[in-house]
Amino acid sequence: MKTNPLKLALTVLLAAAAIFFTPSLLAQATAKGKIAVVVSTLNNPWFVVLGETAKARALELGYEATIFDSQNDTAKEAANFENIIASGYQAILFNPTDANGSVANVQKAKAAGLPVFCIDREINSTNAATAQMLSDSYSGCVKLGEYFVEQVGETGKYVELLGLVGDNNTWNRSKGFHSVVDRYPGLKMVAQQSAEFDRAKGLEVLEAILQKNPDINAVFCGNDAMAMGAYQALVAAGKDKQVKVFGFDGADDVVKLIAEGKITATGMQFPKKMAQQAAEFADQYLHGKRDFPQKIPVAVELVTQENVGKYGDYGRKH
Amino acid sequence: MKRAVLAVIALGLLAGGFRFVPLFHFVPLKQEQGRQAAAEFNPTNFAAAFWNDRLLKSLDRAADAGTVLAALAADSPKARAQFGRTLGMSSATLFFLRGTGRVVSVTKKGVSLVLKNGDNTADILLPTGLLFGNTVRDGTGLLDASAFPNSQNFNDLSAELNRIVETTLLPQLREQSKVGAKISFAGCAEIAEDDADVKPLPVIPVAVKLESP
Numbered sequence: 437m438k439t440n441p442l443k444l445a446l447t448v449l450l451a452a453a454a455i456f457f458t459p460s461l462l463a464q465a466t467a468k469g470k471i472a473v474v475v476s477t478l479n480n481p482w483f484v485v486l487g488e489t490a491k492a493r494a495l496e497l498g499y500e501a502t503i504f505d506s507q508n509d510t511a512k513e514a515a516n517f518e519n520i521i522a523s524g525y526q527a528i529l530f531n532p533t534d535a536n537g538s539v540a541n542v543q544k545a546k547a548a549g550l551p552v553f554c555i556d557r558e559i560n561s562t563n564a565a566t567a568q569m570l571s572d573s574y575s576g577c578v579k580l581g582e583y584f585v586e587q588v589g590e591t592g593k594y595v596e597l598l599g600l601v602g603d604n605n606t607w608n609r610s611k612g613f614h615s616v617v618d619r620y621p622g623l624k625m626v627a628q629q630s631a632e633f634d635r636a637k638g639l640e641v642l643e644a645i646l647q648k649n650p651d652i653n654a655v656f657c658g659n660d661a662m663a664m665g666a667y668q669a670l671v672a673a674g675k676d677k678q679v680k681v682f683g684f685d686g687a688d689d690v691v692k693l694i695a696e697g698k699i700t701a702t703g704m705q706f707p708k709k710m711a712q713q714a715a716e717f718a719d720q721y722l723h724g725k726r727d728f729p730q731k732i733p734v735a736v737e738l739v740t741q742e743n744v745g746k747y748g749d750y751g752r753k754h
Numbered sequence: 755m756k757r758a759v760l761a762v763i764a765l766g767l768l769a770g771g772f773r774f775v776p777l778f779h780f781v782p783l784k785q786e787q788g789r790q791a792a793a794e795f796n797p798t799n800f801a802a803a804f805w806n807d808r809l810l811k812s813l814d815r816a817a818d819a820g821t822v823l824a825a826l827a828a829d830s831p832k833a834r835a836q837f838g839r840t841l842g843m844s845s846a847t848l849f850f851l852r853g854t855g856r857v858v859s860v861t862k863k864g865v866s867l868v869l870k871n872g873d874n875t876a877d878i879l880l881p882t883g884l885l886f887g888n889t890v891r892d893g894t895g896l897l898d899a900s901a902f903p904n905s906q907n908f909n910d911l912s913a914e915l916n917r918i919v920e921t922t923l924l925p926q927l928r929e930q931s932k933v934g935a936k937i938s939f940a941g942c943a944e945i946a947e948d949d950a951d952v953k954p955l956p957v958i959p960v961a962v963k964l965e966s967p
Contacts, residue, residue: 535904558904558905560903560904561903562900562901562902562903569842569843570905572842572844572888574888574905574909574912575887575888578886578887578888579887581886582886604904604905604906607906608905608906608909611906611909611910611913612909615886615912615913616884616886619884706843709843710843713843729842729900730900731842731899731900731902731905732842732843733841733842733843733844733899734842734843734844735841735842735843735844735845735846
């Protein structure tokens with residue numbers, strides 16, 4: 437058997453480098469500790485991006501990081517927190533399931549000495565989490581409401597699909613939207629129903645609503661997953677050309693459909709930016725920083741067919 | 755003796771039971787007060803108290819509109835940093851401004867003012883239509899989101915402050931503004947990151963004083 441000496445030398449060098457560097461990287465990660473990423477649900481691509489980005493940034497900063505899925509269930513979320521507290525994690529990057537129901541979990545972690553950084557969703561307490569990075573859903577939906585009136589006009593019939601009723605984002609989005617649209621008496625909401633931020637439920641709920649209200653002009657959805665479900669329902673009913681769909685999140689599939697002229701608009705929430713910032717805050721905390729603002733609003737930008745070229749990959753294109 | 759042992763066991767079991775199903779809970783007073791405050795938050799009362807007791811008493815904190823516009827034209831990033839404020843992770847800048855101007859036009863959109871004598875290009879637009887969003891709430895810098903456990907309350911406050919402007923200031927502006935008249939104003943403005951040409955700058959008024967032409 438012929439052996440290329442150069443190839444052999446390179447292989448030996450690579451093997452030596454692997455042996456030399458791998459333990460040091462592992463040792464660094466172990467030395468820095470473990471960060472938990474608790475996400476309300478992984479059944480929605482937007483939250484997957486949120487969780488994966490937080491984890492990736494924590495890894496980059498030298499920590500071990502694990503994602504926990506609460507499956508939109510506060511009991512599962514509580515079990516995740518128990519597990520995290522008992523397993524020696526040093527910080528929690530947290531996307532809560534319920535504004536009120538999640539407070540006790542954060543307090544438990546705080547009592548155990550773990551800082552908690554809320555991402556995207558709020559808890560109704562200002563003395564439990566170390567900091568909360570929150571999309572300004574209200575302002576985002578004011579912008580969407582104004583664009584809705586521009587696009588639909590001052591008269592018409594529309595449906596609103598709400599998210600999880602226990603989540604403040606659901607109501608901040610709805611209230612922001614209605615703060616504008618309700619000023620136009622010619623715009624009539626014929627149905628308002630929760631589809632729990634879920635694509636399949638969005639499809640199912642709108643299908644049922646369309647049976648009774650076949651003549652609607654628009655659907656306002658509290659997130660993009662429901663907007664995708666609503667759009668599917670409209671396609672199935674042959675009404676996708678006449679009914680305008682508005683979402684919220686800035687999910688990639690919706691941004692693409694806006695570019696294709698199939699969905700009218702969404703609000704870009706920048707999940708990657710928020711998740712990275714949360715991981716960086718945790719790192720700063722673990723290095724001794726304590727003076728974090730409690731609530732950090734994150735601006736939401738309106739994405740429409742006019743400016744969609746500027747957006748993609750869950751943020752602004754650079 | 756046997757009875758005493760049984761009694762001790764029973765007491766132990768009872769104490770253990772209370773450990774898991776306590777008859778009462780200790781809750782920190784601050785936490786309970788916060789919970790009650792959130793539950794009882796009345797945006798109308800809060801907005802009225804804020805308007806009268808804080809906002810109207812803080813008008814002297816507003817920057818001179820002419821100075822800010824000149825600074826924005828000369829070096830926008832520097833002017834934004836010097837006179838404005840940015841909330842959290844946002845790229846828009848908020849300003850609290852005051853000044854006196856001459857009315858050059860009155861339209862459905864609002865009342866346009868020039869700040870300098872001899873100039874006829876509008877510097878400021880005082881909008882007189884429907885008001886939306888958080889510019890008034892956030893523009894003065896007097897209110898902090900971190901003081902509100904539930905952001906829904908903070909957002910309800912925004913709607914109330916807009917309502918105060920719409921009902922107490924805008925009718926007077928719409929009905930009494932005449933071209934050539936002088937108006938002294940204080941108000942809030944928001945400039946987006948990519949707004950290069952800000953004139954006429956929309957300033958939502960929180961105080962106005964009209965003088966006849």
